[in-house]
Amino acid sequence: MSARYGMVIDLDRCTGCGSCMVACAAENNVPPPVPRATPRTGLTPMLVRKLSNGKDGADLREAFIPITCMQCEHETPCVSVCPQQAVEVDKSTGIVMQIPQRCLGCRYCMTACPYHARYFNWWDPQWPPGMEKSLNPGVSVRMRGVVEKCNLCHARFHTANEKAAAAGKTQIDPADYVPACVEACPTGAILFGDLADANDPVSTAAHSPDAFRLLARIGTEPKIHYRTTQAWIRTLADKNSDRPTEAQHV
C-alpha cells in the first residue's frame, strides 16, 4: 500500500523561533535574500506567521503558525493548472512534487494555490564568494524564473530509499526520512509520518479532536494538519469560512 506522508503541527507547542525556516532554507539550498526581498517576494518554503487575537493589554494573545505546502490530496489545484506538468503528485508517497526544470514561470500555480504556499524565484540564486561550498550536494540549485515550494525534503526521501534498497528492503525506515523542519523543531511541534498508516503517531494526531486543516471547506484534503486547544486560533485559521468546517466544530 502506498504511503501518504503528512504532518500534524501542534500550534500550542510552536514558539515561533524560526528554526524550521532556517533549517529548511539551509537544507534546500535556498539563497540568502537579496536586500530588496520582502515577505511577498522572498523564498520561504516554510514560513512561520504570527497570529494575534487582536485584543489589547493583558488580554492580548499571540500564536505562531508554520505555513508550508499543504500537499493537497484531492484535486490538487497547482497540478491541475500547470501547463508544463511541472507539478506532480507522487502516487506512492502523496508528495506534491515541483519539477523546476519543467517550470516556465507562468505562476498559474501560485494563483491557484489557496494557501499562498508557493513562491516565485525572482532573482538569480547568489551566495557570497566561497559560500557555495556550504551548499547541500543532495539538492540542486534552482534558477530564477521558476516557482518553488516545499517538497517535504524529497532529497531525504531518496536517500532513505537508497539506504533501504542497499539493505535489501522495500520499505524505508521511518527514522531515515525526516524533513529538515521536523528535525529542527526544538519543541517537537511538527509530527511527520504516514497518514495512511493507522498506527503512525501522525495518523492518530490527525484524527484527534483538536486537529483541523486550513480551508478544509474547499475540499483539497491537505495532508498538513494542525492542532490546538485554543478556540481563537482555530477560528482565525479559517475565519473566512462560509459554512461549518472541520476548523470550527470545537
Add this chain to the structure above:
Amino acid sequence: MKVSRRDLLVGGAGVTAGFLFTPVPWKLLGDVSIWTQNWPWIPQPAHGPVDTKQSACTLCAAGCGIRVRMAAGWPVGISGVKTNPMTKGTLCPLGFAAHQLNWHPQRLREVRHRGRTASWADAQTAFEKACTEGPVAIFDGRPGRAASSVLQAFAAKHNGSYRVVPSPETQALTPYADWSGVPVSALGYDLENARTIVSFGASLLDGWGTPGRFTHLWSEKAAGATDPQLRLLQIEPTLSRSAARAWRWIPIREGSEGALATGLARVLLEERLVATQSPMAPMTLEDAAAQTGLGTEAIRDLARTLVEQRPTLVIAADGNPAIAALNHLLGAVGSPGGIALKSKPNLSHVRPQPNIGPNRAVLLDSSVPWDFVPETTAEVFRFAAWDGGSSKADWLLPSPGFLEELTDVPTAPTSAVDTYAVSVNLIQQSEEVKNTAQFLAKIDSTLPDVEKLIHSRCEEIFGAKLGMVFAEQQTPVTKFESAQKLEEQLRQGAIWMGNPPKPGGFRCILQEWPARTAPSHTSDWAAAWLPPVLPPLAAKLYQESNLRDVPARREV
C-alpha cells in the same frame, strides 16, 4: 496568380495558428526552461565524499551538541545531537545556518590597524611594545576554556590583568555569588526540578542560556497542557515569544521588575508565607502596585501562587538583586528546583581581577561580545572573526571562524551540572587568521599550549572518576581505560557531564534588602549571539517574514 497583401496576412496568421497546434513550440519552450536552469554562473554544490561528524557549537557559551554533515571536506548542514543530555537534539535558529558564516562578506581576513591593512608582524611588534611600556588588560568573554588559561597565564607573567566580560545569564547569578561567597561559575539553575518558574524578562523560550535545555523541558512538561507540570510565569511589559507561550503572562510597566520583586517580598514577609529570615523589603505594597501598574490584590495573589506552587525558581534577565532575593525568600537557594551548586566546582573558576590603574593596552579575545567596548584611552587590540564595523579598536585581528579552531567548551553559564566538550577544527584554519592564544604564544613561547591544556583537563576528569560521557551510548568515566580514550571520545563530539547537584552545600546571607529596584531589562533573542554578524539565512526570520525584528547592532 497574384498574391495580395490580404492573402499574405491570412496565410501568415494561418501558419502561426497551425504552428501552435504542433508540439514544436511547446517542446522548444520546455527545452528553453531546462536550458535556462543551467546557466554557468549559477553555483553548483561541491561534490565529494560525504561524511557526518559530531562536535560542539562555539557560537555562544551554551556549546550545544551539533552534527555536521560534510561534503568534499566542507560542512554543508548542521543539526542537533539527540544524545546530548543538555540540548537533546535542539539548536537555536542561528545554529542551523552557522556553517555559512565563514564566508560572510564581513569575515575578517586581514589585520587592520585603524582602518588600514597591516600585518601580523606589525600587530605583534605593537603589542610587545605596549607590554613593555605598561600594564595590559586582557578580556575574556567565555571563561573556563583552555584558551582562557593561556590568557590568564600571559596576564600573570606580563604585568597584566585578566578580566571577564560576563554574559547576561552570568550577571543574573552574580547576586547569589555575592551573598554566599561561592564563585558565580559554580552556580546554576536546577530547571528540571522546578514546578514553577517565574521569569522577570528572561527570554526563556527564545535563546536564553542553553537554548534547547529549557525549550525541551517546556515542551515535555508544559506545552499545550491546561494543568502543566511546569508553570512558566512571564513578567515583562510586552508580549514576548516566551510570554506568548507562558502559563501566565503578567504585563507590568517597563523597568518596574525590581519594584514588583520588592512588593512580592513584602507580601511574603508580612503575611508570613515563608519561613526564611530576611530583612524587610523597604517598599510598601501600594508603592509597588503604583510602579508596576498591577493592583495590590494581583501582587498578593501572585505571591501566594509562588508559595503554593513550590518549588519555585525566579529567573532575572540581568543582575537585579531585588529579583534574586526572591529566591532566597522562597527557599530556592541550594534546594532542588532552585539555584544549584554544581556537584564539583568547575574545572577553572575564574576570579576576575579588579581594574587596577590605567592600562597601556587592552586585548579583547574573540569571545568578547562585539557590543562590549572598554572605556579606555589605551591601545585596543581586538580579535574577531567578523568585522562589526567598530572604530573603537586600534587593531582588528582576524581570528578563526566557525569550526576552524580546536577549542574546548566548558559548562554553560546556566547549567546546574558541570559539562565539558571539545570542538575540533573540522575546517583547516587558514594562514591569515590566528586566535588569541596563538598570537600570545608568538610573544611568549613559555605559555601553556591549548592542546596540552585540553589533554590535562581530560586527565582531571578521568582522575576524578565522576560523571558520564554521552556519545551514542552513555559510558561512566570509571569505565574508560585511560584519559586518552576519554579525550578521543570527546574529540569525536561526545560530552562529559558531572554528577547532578546535591541539595544544600551553600546558603545566602542578606544583611539588608537590596536597594536596587530599577531599572531592569528584558533579554534580546540574539543576546547570546556574540559575533557581530548573523548567518545570511537568518534574514529569513525578519526580512522575508514578520516573525522577528532585526536584532539591534547586528549586520546580516
